Amino acid sequence: MGEPLDICALADLADGAAKGFEIPGGLYDGFVVRRGTAVHAYLNTCPHSGARLDWKPDAFLTRSRELIMCSVHGAIFEVENGLCVGGPCVGRSLRPLAAEVRDGRILITSDLT
Numbered sequence: 359m360g361e362p363l364d365i366c367a368l369a370d371l372a373d374g375a376a377k378g379f380e381i382p383g384g385l386y387d388g389f390v391v392r393r394g395t396a397v398h399a400y401l402n403t404c405p406h407s408g409a410r411l412d413w414k415p416d417a418f419l420t421r422s423r424e425l426i427m428c429s430v431h432g433a434i435f436e437v438e439n440g441l442c443v444g445g446p447c448v449g450r451s452l453r454p455l456a457a458e459v460r461d462g463r464i465l466i467t468s469d470l471t
């Protein structure tokens with residue numbers, strides 16, 4: 359397994375906010391959502407058509423920030439597990455990445471190679 363991918367300091371991502379990141383050499387980019395001291399990360403690809411979820415950098419959430427939203431056809435997903443709970447792909451899920459906070463940094467620990 360390769361080195362974890364260092365995204366940013368936890369303190370640099372506001373509680374409730376999302377941040378996109380590039381996966382070097384990867385087919386897809388990823389994004390992370392902060393909930394207090396927890397982080398949830400997924401590949402940036404919608405299970406409906408495979409499109410990117412964001413329409414501008416870091417725009418991954420509904421206005422209330424309670425759910426992840428795909429900008430293409432409006433599918434909505436739970437932050438904690440990536441399950442689609444509304445829109446054209448209900449019951450399907452985002453592809454999760456293992457993420458953790460270590461020494462104040464957000465790290466992606468999934469094997470990305």
Ligand code: FES
Pocket residue numbers: 404405406407408409428429430431432433445446
């Ligand atoms: S591509 Fe995401 S809802 Fe259609």
